Amino acid sequence: MIERIEQLRTQAEGEISRADSSEALEELRVRHLGRRAELPQMLREVAGLAVKERAAVGQAANAARQALETMIQARVAQLAGEELEASLRADRVDVTLPGAPPQTIGRLHVLTATRRELEDIFLGLGFTVMEGPEVETVHYNFDALNHSPTHPARARTDTFYVEGPPGGSDLVLRTHTSPMQVRAMEAHPPPLYVVIPGRVYRPDSDATHTPQFHQIEGLAVDEDITLADLKGTLLEFARAVFGDERDVRLRPHFFPFTEPSVEVDVSCFHCDGKGFLRDGARCYLCKGEGWLEVLGAGEVDPNVYSHVPTTERNAPGYDPEKIQGFAWGLGVERIAMLKHGIPDLRLYYENDLRFLEQF
């Protein structure tokens, strides 16, 4: 009998392994393990066997039955997995269709993005960001910044005046962010490290001038801030904006509220400061100079400190024999123009989406 059991088992195993559908497996299960099948029949008949045989036959039949059941189950699971895979393979989408629903992408205006980038650089250098009024008094815009009463910048051709009471207004649209130098010093005692971003105005309008533009003023006043410190600070700024290889140079210049005054050039990032490109052509960006003018700066003129009254808020105040510092004013439009190759200032204020989408 044991041989018969082995025979049945071998035969069934062959059939199960060849079965290729769950229906066929179910049919095999009925044929080999169903009520009328031979193996269960033999199990039922074990009781009638001689005691000596009973244990061996029962054990063999049981083992065969369990093995076959396990095998069928495994084969069912395997087939189900294959069928699932086949049906998933048939369920195909065109992956190249666009995502849906579409997500629109917004962007900051390049002037805002640039302003924030510059703010962040100076924040990292320990400067605090301050803001101030755009409609400003003649006092802060000119007088306190050491402009003589007849300085040409005060002329109506150079400054927007705000309509005021009859007899004349002493309000202007600030022509630079520099009036905040004195306001900042009035509000805080030294040491003072601030940058002041903001909108400024001058009556000029062409491809290289718009009547409004944006500046970032810098002001650092402490006991011992030198022109070399200005150079170091602006070197950090230039490298952060234009790349680690950049260099800066200070050229003497003139501003009424700084002394010594300088203009600051950054080595050209397009030609690496050489003035010409690899093919020998003159660099269009720096026009062959190797340097790009980026801002005006200098040591704060002692006369400016004398326009800062000492009060409770800023005590001990600003004594030009005891404190010194530097200031700069840079144009955000100019930096963005250089960095991104924007050809015309007017593009900034036209707000064409084809422009806005680029940054």
Added chain:
Amino acid sequence: MRVPLPWLREYCDPDLDVGGIEERLTMTGTKVEAIHRHGVASTEHFVVGRVLEAGPHPDADRLKVCMVDVGEDDPATIVCGAPNVAGGQTVAVARPGAVMPDGTKLKHAKLRGVVSEGMILAENELEIGSGGEGIMVLDGLLPDSGPRRAGAVPRPGTSLADVLPIAMDVVELEITPNRPDCLGVYGVARELHAATGADLAQAPWSEDVGSQGPVAEASVTVECPDLCPRFTARVFENVTIGPSPTWLKARLSAAGMRTINNVVDITNYAMLLTGQPLHAFDLDRVAGARLTVRRAKEGEQVQTLDGQARTLDGEMVVIDDAEGPTSIAGLMGGARSEVEPDTTRVLLEVATWSGPNIHRSSWALGLRSEASGRFEKGLQPEQCMHAQAIATRLMIELCGADVAPGTIDVGWEAPPAQAIRLREGRVRAILGVAVSVQRQAEILRALDFATEPVKDGLEVSVPALRRDDVTREIDLIEEVARIDGLESLPATLPARRGAAGRLTHAQRVRRAAEDAMVGRGLHEIVGWSFTEPALLDRLRLPAEDAMRRVVALENPLSEGQSIMRPTLLGSLLDAARHNVSRNGPDIAIFESGTVYRASHEGPLADEHHALAVLLSGSLAPRSWRVRPGQADFFAAKALLDALLDRFHLDWSVEPTSWPFLHPGRSAAVLSGGETLGFLGELHPLVAGAWDLERTAAFAIDLGKVAALASPLLAFGAFGPFPALRQDLAVTLPVSVAAGEVLERVRATAGETLDDVSVFDVYTGAQVGEGRRSLALALSFRALDRTLTDEDIAPVRERIVAALGEIGGELRG
């Protein structure tokens, strides 16, 4: 200012090419803005020729056919149209292949049937002068690049560049307003001397062939010494008016001045060299031979040289002779006393005028010139005699004039030179790098300062021409730094004591608000602060509207930019219109910027930082799968929600009318008892004024948002237990606002209510006339246990009852 390089080199000639000179000047504060090549780019093919014979042209009366010896075996045939060409002349010739200053390349040309092998040149063709006298005749000329007489007639075939200044490098300089002393060639030469160490020639005015003392032939009175600190004049007799020599014309032309005649050219030459303008009167046309300098009368009319009648005001200065005004001081001479070809007696005026006064007058009259541009920078009275000395020598040399004894010199006495202490330690403290006292002294002396060593540094005396610019120790430090110091400056960082860079809460709120809008797919625009008054009408603002209290400009560039915007809406609408016409109808933009109102309180304007959004068209691009929503009130409100919830603000809206909004679809945005701004669809008439279809917008005051937004967000506890969610459908009269329903639910539900929102709105026959159904999603939560329906049943009953009080009925 344009400086011809050979002229500059006459006074200071460093061993540097033009690029080297550019670099030294630029790095010491005299920025070279451009280098021009004046005259021809290449001197090749320009030669001296001798006209062997000038015969008639067979077919043209006005042309002559010349045989010209150009130093080759055979003479060249050259057709010439100048009336003054004649046999025997030595002339300037351009041969075929020559490139003229305007860039044209000369070829063999057929002129009325005769082939011309080149061109006999006039001055203007070489950019040497105005060319009024026909071709240049080099016989007996002064073939030199400088004002020195020289010898023989050049031989044919000689390179023209050897005998005429036909090519000159010209540096264009930016002279900063504090340096009027550099508005003359010699001043620039001094800078070059200091910057390079090359020798500086003696000042060209150091020898004056004129004399001091009274002048018999004329007299001058100055009635307004405040506006005319010094007035000098010399008289010249036996003057012969004629053309200037070539070297003079060449220099003036290269410097950008027109050449007129020898007397006028001399005044311009002396001005370019010294920086001090001069004016020549025909003394015989000065009535009474006396001049009076006075303030003009208000409304006084003066006829100027250009034939125009100018109306003056009481702050302008005129110069009278016995018959009235002859010129406007510092700006323009009068026609009556101009130097003419028959002039024989010249009065040369060299005066100092108040710089600011000239600046004002020249702008007011629209009269700007090389002279006014120099006067307005503020020249020093000493410069008058510099110019007189230069001009006197040239009047004698070039016009054959005799200078009358004496110099009229009104109203000035030189103040003593100012002495300033320059502390050695201070130089280092300001610059951050040391410059030795010896070097400091060397630099200052090169710049014409006198120095005396003292214990802690130098005692420095300021030269006259720098007395306005250099008045303090710091000004001397700048002088030292710009010549030596800046270039070797180390790059260090400041000490930054107590400095920690940070943004304020308001600045962080502003960035976060902008980022919230960008994150939702909006593009930021940057609009103009300026707008036009008509904007207020297009926004339908009534006369008394607060937004009409605008900040207006006294001197706008145009009516369209004459007031400061009281709202961001105008910029957004302008940008929307621009983009709809170019890029299609879908607009989702915002601006974060300042708006302005005139203030009745403070001295300044009322400025606040606003953020405004504008939506029009589809909210998203068309998709193959979903239909995008359209811009409307609720689309804008959802964005506002996203923005304000970013700061956990407790806010609400209240139906409110705004003149520019749809009256049924507009609301005020409220929080913390304040109105933050507006929300709504634009009034169709307003949208239409910008060619827009249905458009929604909101604008809020970000300053108020920042004030309400807590800088510190506190943690709120939540438990591990899941929420119990229930829906509630209720019909109500349509007059009951959804906001009121939600308010009541929150008020009655108690603390287990976690959230409530409206997820469906339905009107129709099923709910009856005048009523609508709102479906509410409720979720309840407890910190300490999982809530069951039994827990919530009484809460739900209270809610139903509370809604019943406002007409609510539970739907089946």
